[in-house]
Amino acid sequence: MHGLINRSIEAFIAYTYGPETWAGIASAAELPATGFEPLQSYEDTVTARVLAAAADALQREQAAILEDAGHYLVTNPGLPAPRRLLRFGGDTFADFLHSLEDLHDRARLALPDLDLPRIEVTEDVPGRFTLRHAWAAGLGPMITGALRAMADDYGALALIEPGRGRRDDGQETISVRLLESDFAQGRDFSLGRLAP
Template sequence: MYGMVNRSIERMVVADHGEDFWERVKRDAGVDVEVFISHEGYSDQLTYALLGALSEIEGTPLSEVLVRFGIHWAVVTAQEGYPDLMAAGGRDLREFLINLPEFHSRVSMVLPHLQPPEFACSDVAERSLRLHYRSGRAGLAPFVLGLVKGLGQIYETAVEVEPVASKAAGADHDEFLVRW
C-alpha cells in the first residue's frame, strides 16, 4: 500500500497516545522505518503488522481499531489531503455513496499504482442503500464500516452501518446496509 496509509496510522496513534507509544507500536510490529514516504509503496504485511501491534498494546480488538482508523482516514487524511477529490465525490452522503464505485478511479489518476477496493450499490432508496465491498485484501470490512461513519461525520448526517454479509464468514463478499 502507499505510504500515506502508514502515515495516517502514525498520525492517529500519535494524536491518541503520543510519540513514545508510536515508537513502541513500530517496535512490536517489527517495523524498522523511520519516516514513511506518502507516494512510495510498502508491503500490505507492514500495515497489518502496525494495526495488529496497536490492537495488542491498546488491548482493543482489531476490528475496533480498524473502525477507528476508517473514521480517521475519511475525516482527517482524505478531507485534509484531498479536499477537491472528496468534494467531487458528492454533495451529500447519499450521492457520495452512489458515486463511491467510481471514486478510486479518480484517485488512481494521482496514485497510479493504487490497488483499490471495489464498491457497488444496490437497493438504493431515499434514506438507505446496500453497499457491496470486494477486495483482494482480507479483513478490512471494519475499516469500510469506519469509513462510512466518517463520511457521515463529514456530511453531518447521522448514519447507521450494519454488516449484513461477511466474506470472513463465507459469503461471496462483504455487504452493508447503510441507513441515514
C-alpha cells in the same frame, strides 16, 4: 499494501495515542525507525503485523482501530485531501454514496499506485444502501469509519453497519440506512476558494 494506507494508520495512532505509543508498536511490528514511506508499497503481512501489534498495545480489536483510523482520515483538519476527494462525490450523503463506485478511479487519477477497493453500491429501497467491496482482508472497517465521518460531514443521520465478515468470494458488505438527509448542519465545503 500502499504506503499511504499504512502511513495513515501510523499517523492516526501517533496523533491519538502519542508518538511513544506508535514507537512501541513500530518496534513490536519490526518496522524501520523512519516509519512508512507514503509512496512505497508494502507486503500485506507488514500491515497485518502493525495491526496485531497495535491491538496488543492498545488492548483494542483491530476492527475498532481501523474504524477509528478511517474516521480520523476524514475528520483531521491537518489532512484535508481525503475529505476533499470524498466530498467531490456530491451535494448530499445519498449522492456521495452513489459516487463511491467511482472512488477507485478518482483516487487513481491522483495516485496511480493507490489501489483502493472497488465499491459496488446498491440502493435496495429508497434510503437503504448495500455497499460491497473486496479490500485487503480485514481493512473494511476503515471504510465504515470513513462513511460514518462523511455522514456527519454532510449533516446526515445514518445507521452504518458492517456485514458479518468476509464472504467466500472475498467480498464484504456494509449496510447504510439513511434516516434523515438534513439532520444537522453539515461542514462547509466548496470546490475552490471564493474570490475576495
